[in-house]
Amino acid sequence: MIDPRTLREDPDVVRASQRARGEDEGVVDKLLSLDAQRRSSIASADKLRAEQKQLGKRIGKAGGDEREALLAEGKDLAAKVKTAEAEQSRASDEFDELHRLLPNVVHPAAPAGGEDDYTVLKHVGTPREFDFTPRDHLELGEGIGAIDMERGAKVSGARFYFLTGVGAQLQLGLLNMAAMQAAERGFQLMIPPVLVRPEIMAGTGFLGAHSSEVYHLADDDLYLVGTSEVPLAGYHSDEILDLGKGALRYAGWSSCFRREAGSYGKDTRGIIRVHQFDKVEMFVFCKPEDAEDEHQRLLGWEEDMLTKIDVPYRVIDTAAGDLGTSAARKFDCEAWIPTQQAYRELTSTSNCTTYQARRLGVRYRDENGRPQTSATLNGTLATTRWIVAILENHQLADGSVRVPEAMRPFLGGREVLVPTDR
Template sequence: MLDIKMIRQNETEIKRRLATRGVDSRTVDQLLAADQRRRELVVKTENLRQQKNEVSEQIAQAKRNKQTAADEISQMKQVGQQIKQIDEELKMVQSNVQDLASRLPNLPHPSIPIGPDEDSNVEIKKVGTPKKFDFEPKPHWEIGEKLGILDFERGAKVSGSRFLYYVGLGAKLERAVYNFMLDEHEKDGYTEILPPYLVNAASMYGTGQFPKFKEDVFQIQDQDLTLIPTAEVPLTNYYRDEVIPNEKLPVYFTALSPSFRSEAGSAGRDTRGLIRLHQFNKVEMVKYCRPEASYDELEKMTVNAGNILEKLGLPYHIITLSTGDMGFSAAMTHDLEVWIPAQNTYREISSCSNCEDFQARRAHIQYRDENGKLNFVHTLNGSGLAVGRTVAAILENYQNADGTVTVPEALRPYMHGIDLIK
């Protein structure tokens, strides 16, 4: 959440920067008008309370002097009624301010490209060279189905579209991939966490999914619980409403979890294969750090994600997302996109984002600096990686003309020495 005081003091600049994210300036005007009314009511009720205290003292003095205080008592009742009415309005206005503020996205970092969509993203690095096949490369779903390791048909029968079964060496490959990722992140200093897969609304609010993106998730009916769309939610909320000791910073967490997404608005996109599912595994990285370190930490996190792809021998590139393509809570995002031969293009496999203090304000996560002052931490998150998309990239990049798939060398210890899926 953005600091309302900062918005008041920098109205023109805030409107300009939010406009690059598609926010109408009238939305900011509505917020500032509601905030102005809130502050007016606060002053009114404080003045009335002071007046009530003064009248109460007059009544007490009259009683001590055994004098009548009928007028003062009547006045105090009127003031009390006014306070009650103002408090009721103030409660509604404060709720409106909170709701309007919670729907504003984070401010984009001044250095990122400005544009309405993915066409404005900028490539900053390319790693590896796509393999030239001497046969027509097949899509990963066709490879997996022919090998008997991916079963989309029975997944759809049991759960619906965009679900599947991993079978035999398919399940073993998926497990090898995420265990490899977790081990690599541990080497990079991340503490492994096994988080809850159901979280409450306060946690979804803390990371920015609620209230704006409720249609993108699966909620448990009649309960304040939501299936996590990413382990970012429970990992970032680990320190919600807490003060992290300064000496603990930075904190690095990693977790494997399933991710559940309704994929609202994506009808017709990637209807086949592992790219866009309702349930998929993902290894997540989350960091908490001091503000002055967060952009260095973003670069390190991007390197950590890229390290996985390089050790798996998968070509990829890194792009910086434009203002119009970036996630709601992010101030800057680097996407890693892996090469998918059958589509002859790069597809997203990781988003590494610096959210600055946006999530920390929503979740009230602070640290105390050397002078004893409380400050909000900066939070970062990144996929390290989306496991299903990594499996898809392996199947396509390591496919052979005879339909077999070579297992990347880095995964063979996790596959008990198996070097070929056939």
């Protein structure tokens, strides 16, 4: 949730954020009205309870007819207190419900607009010129015995797959390389649960506009995570952290599950858009004033990983209308996919400011010992989709694939993955 003080003291900032996201700014006025009702009802209930307390003292000292009169007055006052508390509860519930639906305030430097209104911050590397017709990642993957979509669909349905042989080794190599880099940079490695309680999923902001993406196990009332950001965010829920020595950094390795609702007909070939994949995700708790610098560090660590797989990529500043509910700003790294003649997302890193931590009750003590709300950030270090970029950018004319040098130790020293019919 956004800070209620921001809503009260600078509502125009929240209105501007809503406009930038393409969302209804009228919700701000509705929240301000509910907040005023809530605060007024709290004051009224407090005043009546104070009167009730004073009346109780008078009753204790009174006798005879005076006591009977005061008891009657007390009964009437108790009814008023009950009514005032019901009004307080109603107003608070209405405010809280709407407040939780309000997305994070967009960073002022983030571009306005929708999915296509991003700003390109830089290009790294040059797309390769092929002297042959390049194959797409699925043809290459099937050729070298790395991907089996047909049997994945037979076993589990559309958008499922098997990574086989060198495909499994490619994924494990990528994720191990990411885990090794994360550990070298001071992250604590984590293998978190992939099923979480509703309050944790809601706390990270994934049960609002994106709830259709989430798998729900109704009998257990648990959710399958679409990213280890979710359990890592919940790891310190309702805790007060020690951030005196700097940020707390975690790197979670997990399987991830997404329903891909609304993506019918999109990326149906291969493993670009699937229901299950594996990922190493960075997650950070830090002081709010350190969040922007930490965001740049996360982006830098993502680029370090992309350099290791040696593919052309660009960095974009995602437009406000394409941000997730919790993100104030997001940078994506998109790799060049030769057969699509397009850049496709491989990593993203989001600064969620205090939005998630406020919902999850994650705090730290400031220099005066007072509890304050932490900031949270996340960023991808490697995921199954990276195999797409590796196969297509490093393919050879005969359907073989050159292994990026940094990955060779994770594939037994092999320099080239050759078709299985040889």
